[in-house]
Amino acid sequence: xxxxxxxxxxxxxVDLHEVAKxxxxxxxxIESDIADLITDSDNPLKAKIDSFKKILYSRKQNTQxxxx
Numbered sequence: 908x909x910x911x912x913x914x915x916x917x918x919x920x921v922d923l924h925e926v927a928k929x930x931x932x933x934x935x936x937i938e939s940d941i942a943d944l945i946t947d948s949d950n951p952l953k954a955k956i957d958s959f960k961k962i963l964y965s966r967k968q969n970t971q972x973x974x975x
Contacts, residue, residue, distance in 0.1 A: 908940060911944065926941075
């Protein structure tokens with residue numbers, strides 16, 4: 908799980924097919940593991956999954972909104 912988090916955190920969008928290929932796991936397993944990372948109560952992954960397109964989108968904070 909830690910390696911999966913480190914793999915997806917730097918990107919804005921990640922194709923889950925590529926992640927599954929890189930980890931040698933079925934797509935369903937990777938999608939489930941990422942969903943667990945997103946819902947983790949201690950350190951949630953700030954992202955959302957497009958289940959239809961199988962793409963992970965990260966949510967970055969908009970610093971301009973904070974300035975206003």
